[in-house]
Amino acid sequence: MTRMEKINTLSLDLETYSDVDLAKAGVYKYAESTNFEILLLGVSINDGPVDVYDLASGDAVPDKLVAAIASDEIIKWSFNASFERICLSSWLLRHYPEYLDNSDNDFTPCRYSIPEDTVGNYLNPLSWRCSMVLSAYNGLPQSLEQVGTVLGFDRQKLKEGKDLIRYFCVPCRPTKSNDGRTRNLPEHAPDKWELFKKYNKRDVEVEMQIHERLKKYPVPDLVWEEYHLSEEINDRGIRIDRQLVDNAIHISEITQERLSEKMKEKTGLDNPNSVMQLKNWLSAQGVETDSLGKKDVAKILPEAPETVAEVLRLRQQSSKSSIKKYVAMDTAACADDRCRGMFRFYGANRTGRFAGRIVQLQNLYRNSMPDLAEARELVRQGDYETLDMFYDNILDVLSQLIRTSFIPKPGYKYVVSDFSAIEARVLSFLAGEKWRMNVFANNGDIYCESASHMFGVPVVKHGVNGHLRQKGKIAELALGYGGSVGALKAMGALDMGLSEDELPGLVESWRNSNPHITQYWWDIDNAAKTTIKQRTTTKVGLVTFRWKSGMLFAELPSGRHLSYVKPRIRENQFGGESITYMGNDSTKHWSRIESYGPKIVENLVQAISRDILCYSMRTLSHCFIVGHVHDELIIECSPDVDCHVICEQMGRTPPWIPGLLLRADGYECQFYQKD
Numbered sequence: 050m051t052r053m054e055k056i057n058t059l060s061l062d063l064e065t066y067s068d069v070d071l072a073k074a075g076v077y078k079y080a081e082s083t084n085f086e087i088l089l090l091g092v093s094i095n096d097g098p099v100d101v102y103d104l105a106s107g108d109a110v111p112d113k114l115v116a117a118i119a120s121d122e123i124i125k126w127s128f129n130a131s132f133e134r135i136c137l138s139s140w141l142l143r144h145y146p147e148y149l150d151n152s153d154n155d156f157t158p159c160r161y162s163i164p165e166d167t168v169g170n171y172l173n174p175l176s177w178r179c180s181m182v183l184s185a186y187n188g189l190p191q192s193l194e195q196v197g198t199v200l201g202f203d204r205q206k207l208k209e210g211k212d213l214i215r216y217f218c219v220p221c222r223p224t225k226s227n228d229g230r231t232r233n234l235p236e237h238a239p240d241k242w243e244l245f246k247k248y249n250k251r252d253v254e255v256e257m258q259i260h261e262r263l264k265k266y267p268v269p270d271l272v273w274e275e276y277h278l279s280e281e282i283n284d285r286g287i288r289i290d291r292q293l294v295d296n297a298i299h300i301s302e303i304t305q306e307r308l309s310e311k312m313k314e315k316t317g318l319d320n321p322n323s324v325m326q327l328k329n330w331l332s333a334q335g336v337e338t339d340s341l342g343k344k345d346v347a348k349i350l351p352e353a354p355e356t357v358a359e360v361l362r363l364r365q366q367s368s369k370s371s372i373k374k375y376v377a378m379d380t381a382a383c384a385d386d387r388c389r390g391m392f393r394f395y396g397a398n399r400t401g402r403f404a405g406r407i408v409q410l411q412n413l414y415r416n417s418m419p420d421l422a423e424a425r426e427l428v429r430q431g432d433y434e435t436l437d438m439f440y441d442n443i444l445d446v447l448s449q450l451i452r453t454s455f456i457p458k459p460g461y462k463y464v465v466s467d468f469s470a471i472e473a474r475v476l477s478f479l480a481g482e483k484w485r486m487n488v489f490a491n492n493g494d495i496y497c498e499s500a501s502h503m504f505g506v507p508v509v510k511h512g513v514n515g516h517l518r519q520k521g522k523i524a525e526l527a528l529g530y531g532g533s534v535g536a537l538k539a540m541g542a543l544d545m546g547l548s549e550d551e552l553p554g555l556v557e558s559w560r561n562s563n564p565h566i567t568q569y570w571w572d573i574d575n576a577a578k579t580t581i582k583q584r585t586t587t588k589v590g591l592v593t594f595r596w597k598s599g600m601l602f603a604e605l606p607s608g609r610h611l612s613y614v615k616p617r618i619r620e621n622q623f624g625g626e627s628i629t630y631m632g633n634d635s636t637k638h639w640s641r642i643e644s645y646g647p648k649i650v651e652n653l654v655q656a657i658s659r660d661i662l663c664y665s666m667r668t669l670s671h672c673f674i675v676g677h678v679h680d681e682l683i684i685e686c687s688p689d690v691d692c693h694v695i696c697e698q699m700g701r702t703p704p705w706i707p708g709l710l711l712r713a714d715g716y717e718c719q720f721y722q723k724d
Contacts, residue, residue: 055095056094056095056113056114056117056123057095057123057124058094058095058096058123058124058125058126059092059093059094059114059117059118059123059124059125059126060092060093060096060099060125060126060127060253060256060257060260061090061091061092061118061125061126061127061133061137061253062090062091062092062127062128062133062249062252062253062256063087063088063089063090063091063132063133063136063137063249064087064088064089064214064217064218064245064248064249065079065080065085065086065087065088065136065218066084066085066086066088066105066217066218066219066232067079067080067082067084067085067086067218067219068082068084068220069081069082069084069085070219070380073377073380073381073407074380074381074407075381075388075389075390075391075406075407076131076132076135076136076390077135077283077286077381077383077389077390078380078381078382078383078389079136080135080136080138080139081139081383081384085136085139086104086105086140087104087136087137087140088103088104088105088217088218088245089101089102089103089104089105089245089246089249090102090104090110090249091249091250091252091253092114092253093253093254093257094114094117096257096260099250099253099254099257101246101249101250103235103246105234105235106235106242115141115145115148116148118137118141118172119141119145119148119149119172120176121173121175121176122176123176124176124177124178125176125177125178126177126178126179126180126256126257126260127177127178127179127180127256128179128180128181128184128193128252128255128256128259129179129181130177130178130179130180130181130182131174131179131280131283131390133177134171134172134174134177134280135171135390137172138170138171138172139170141172142170149169149170149171149172161173165673166285166673167284167285167286167385167387167458168281168284168285171284174276174277174280174281174284175277177277177280178268178273179276179394180193180256180259180260181193181395182268182272182276182394182395183259183260183263183267183268184196184259184263184398185395185398185401186266186268186272186395186398186401186612187263187266187600187612187614188398188399188600188611188612188613188614188630188631188632189398189614190633190639191395191398193206193252193255193256194206195633195639196255196259197255197258198639199631199639200258200259200262202255202258202262203258204251204254204255204258205251205255206251206252206255207244207247207248207251209244209248210248210252213241213244213245213248216233216238216241217233217234217235217241217242217245220232221233265598266600266612269608269609271607271608271609272401272609274667275394275663275666275667276394276395278663278666278667278670279392279394279403280394281670282392282666282674282675282676282677283389283390283391283392284389285387285389285673285674285675286383286385286387286388286389286390286391286675287387287388287391287410287455287675287676287683287685288385288386288387288388288455288456288457288458288675288685289378289379289382289386289387289388289454289455289456290429290453290454290455290456290720291382291386292429293425293428293429293450293453293454294375294378294379294382294454295379296428296429296430296431297372297375297428297447297450297454298372298375298376298379299431300428300431300433300436300443300447301372301375301443301444301447302372303433304366304433304443304444304447305367305372305444308363308366308367309321309322309367311363312360312363312364312367315356315359315360315363316330316360317330318330321360321364322364322367324341327341327360327364328341330360331357334354334356334357335354336349336353336354336357341364343365346361346364346365349361350362366442366444366445367444369444369445369448372447374408374409374413374414374451374454375447375451375454377407377408377409378408378454380407381407381408388407388408390406390407391405391406391407391408391409391410391676392404392405392406392410392676392677393405393406398612398632398633399611399632399652400611400652400655400656400659401609401611401656401659401660402655402656402659403659403677410676410678411678411679413451413452413678414448414449414451414452415449415723416449416450416452416453416722416723417449417723418446418449421449421450421453421722424436424439424440424446424449424450425450425453425720427439428446428447428450452720452721452722452723453720453721453722454720454721455675455676455683455720455721456719456720456721457675457685457686457719458685460687460688461685461686461687461688462685462686462687462688462690462717462718462719463683463684463685463686463717463718463719463720463721464684464686464690464692464695464715464716464717465681465682465683465684465715465716465717465718465721465722465724466681466682466684466692466695466696466699466713466714466715467679467680467681467682467713467714467715468658468661468662468680468681468699468700468711468712468713469712469713469714470489470495471658471661471662471680471711472529472654472655472658473485473489473495473525473529474486474489474709474710474711475654475657475658475661475709476529476566476650476654477489477566478706478708478709478710479569479590479591479592479650479653479654479657480563480565480566480568480569481565481569481590482563482565482566483565484498484502485498485499485563486710489710489712490710492712494510494518495521495525496510496518496519496521496522496525497509497510497518497521498521499521499522499524499525499559499562500514500517500518500520500521500522500524501514501517501521502562502563503517503520503521503524503555503558503559503561503562504517504520504558508521519545519546519547520547520555523537523540523541523542523545523547523555524537524555524556524558524559525559526540527539527540527542528556528559528560529566529651529654530570530647530648530650530651530654531570531645531646531647531648531650531651532556532647533556534549534552534553534556537552537555537556538552542555569589569590569650570646570647570650571646572589572646573589573592573646573649573650573653574628574645574646574647574649575646576588576589576592576594577594577601577603577616577628577646577649578618578626578628579594580594580595580596580601581596581601581616581617581618581628582618584596591605591606591706592604592605592606592653599614599615600612600613600614600615600616601613601616601630603649603652603653605653605656605657605660606657606660606703606705606706607657607660607664607703607705607706608705609656609660611652611653611656613628613630613632613644614630614631614632615630615631616628616629616630617629617630617641619643621643627643627644627645628643628644628645628649629641629642629643629644630642630644657706658680660703661703661706661711662677662680662682664703665682665698665699665700665701665713666682668698668699668701669682669684669695669698669699672684672686672690672695673685673686676721682699683721692715692716692717693715695715696713696714696715697713699713699715700712700713
């Protein structure tokens with residue numbers, strides 16, 4: 050029996066070509082291009098030697114390997130597996146369409162979709178595993194090169210890879226020296242091509258080393274189920290209103306041009322958008338400034354001469370980046386106008402939370418216009434003149450309409466449902482802060498109740514002592530994880546009318562009114578330190594800390610754990626003890642990071658909140674979930690679906706955290722918006 054006769058697992062890596070920019074458009078649009086092709090397929094069968102199939106030079110992939118790639122029964126491993134899965138889906142659809150056909154045949158096709166769904170062109174993610182998720186789950190980098198370096202592999206990713214990818218995998222500029230060609234093929238640089246094949250092989254070998262090194266730290270089945278559901282949501286995509294997007298881009302261009310002309314008229318500058326030219330012009334008008342940032346301009350405006358103020362207001366309008374999101378949608382949308390691959394599973398490996406991609410749905414402008422639908426229709430119709438007549442700031446209108454670019458397919462609606470104060474509920478429950486849990490049990494306003502406990506008076510929104518609610522709100526948002534005066538400032542306390550003198554008192558009042566939360570920070574701090582020092586197991590409420598082979602694990606109620614690599618206790622700048630561990634810092638460099646109890650509590654609360662969202666996603670997996678933003682689900686459904694039923698299902702407390710009070714609220718809409 051040869052290696053090809055019995056296949057249990059595959060480890061895969063691809064090198065591909067497309068005329069679509071992968072970074073800007075994402076893999077779905079990239080692989081959809083008619084010019085997309087697979088150049089090299091590196092594969093190991095059952096952890097055996099790596100073979101490289103040179104498709105660009107005419108190699109044929111054996112039929113049994115093709116069948117194994119398409120099979121739901123054979124596990125496929127790859128680093129950033131969604132790339133390989135989607136690229137191979139496109140390749141199969143073109144060369145072996147029978148494997149993606151849902152009709153009965155002899156090929157055991159991928160029965161992944163129902164007719165109403167939009168995932169039918171993609172291989173079922175059920176049989177795929179991602180080495181990047183395995184790495185992230187264990188607190189390691191999400192870069193193949195970085196993982197190999199951190200783990201000290203004998204065989205490292207070849208550093209020539211970036212140059213080779215640039216040479217073979219993307220279009221090239223036509224020049225006299227390359228005879229005007231727009232693409233480099235193997236015959237144009239045979240030596241480079243041979244090195245490229247070695248690079249492809251080495252990537253598979255590095256990925257296999259990750260599996261071997263981390264085999265004692267597997268990803269739980271529950272997390273793989275979440276990964277598969279996340280991939281299904283990415284495959285389904287979220288539909289854009291192409292007419293709205295196209296006209297928004299066009300109107301933005303017209304507006305920018307007119308604003309620029311007005312600024313030229315008033316300043317006489319060739320390029321009033323140039324920071325240097327405008328600063329020089331302002332100086333000539335007697336206005337000195339080091340920056341033209343939003344806050345700096347706001348400080349200048351009240352005292353500025355009218356002409357200067359008008360120019361600065363024009364600049365504020367023109368600098369609004371409303372068009373960028375529309376361009377991102379236009380760039381990423383597939384032929385059916387759906388943006389796919391918008392969510393990165395385990396994007397934050399400290400907590401396991403999702404990260405946004407391409408359009409970044411987690412970072413959309415918040416709409417507040419009372420006449421949102423009317424403004425939206427004017428943009429859809431491309432009616433610039435009416436927009437200009439009714440609105441002083443067209444670019445702000447376009448910003449507020451960004452969310453509304455996402456629409457359900459014809460005959461369907463959106464149900465948008467989100468958790469109410471999920472992090473505050475989880476934190477209160479973990480710490481046992483009973484007065485807060487009573488607020489949630491009675492559907493109270495946590496900001497009012499927090500202010501009431503802080504100041505010792507009743508606080509009612511828009512009622513008695515209502516002015517104190519804002520202080521309660523800013524304290525709630527800034528102080529739950531050990532934050533102090535700096536956190537209040539970072540959250541915008543001074544911009545909200547609070548004075549710097551009252552901030553220390555605000556911190557003290559919040560901590561005094563939440564003694565169990567404050568104590569919980571230091572209970573967690575002490576437990577983590579004890580585990581690191583004594584290499585033992587400690588437990589605080591629902592969270593257990595364990596030490597294993599140089600790793601600190603924080604076990605969550607869901608069964609998932611958070612990983613802290615090579616933890617140490619070090620002296621901090623104040624002469625006390627701090628927890629440190631290895632991880633990617635804010636500059637994405639692998640370095641030692643300092644932490645302490647309240648910060649670990651933040652990790653725990655956000656991780657548990659994430660697990661609750663994933664539980665709800667699994668509860669509602671029978672629905673067409675097209676997006677999720679922080680603690681919110683966007684569901685595409687038929688008109689007869691009851692919003693209240695979806696909210697009830699979303700708000701169910703997971704069995705692994707009994708007693709936690711959850712609430713989900715929702716609304717229906719024909720385009721995505723904030724209710």
